[in-house]
Amino acid sequence: ISIPPKYAVSQIVGYLKGKSAIHVARQYMGKQKNFTGLHFWARGYYVSTAGHDEEVIRQYIKRHEEIDKKIDQLGLFK
Incomplete structure (x- = not known):
């Protein structure tokens, strides 16, 4: 957008x-x-102001999926 x-x-x-x-x-x-x-x-979001770099977007999503999994695992001990 x-x-x-x-x-x-x-x-x-x-x-x-x-x-x-x-x-x-x-x-x-x-x-x-x-x-x-x-x-x-998810809590965050990705914004690009200079164009689209598909590999950067893929790495961002992968990294945040891993963070979300860790947060979900920590919630198991509450």
Whole structure:
């Protein structure tokens, strides 16, 4: 997507992730309210301002999948 300079990238990404997570919860999980505690998206995001480099994107995704697995494993001990 293209974001006008007057908007912060973090604002747009947060908005898109938030609204899409609510849509998924309503559409596929049958939730209408009380979305607290649900985690659909990973915490981070990738932004490229100079073009697309497929290998960099693949490495980013792989690294964050590994981080997410570690976080999930730590949650088992709570």
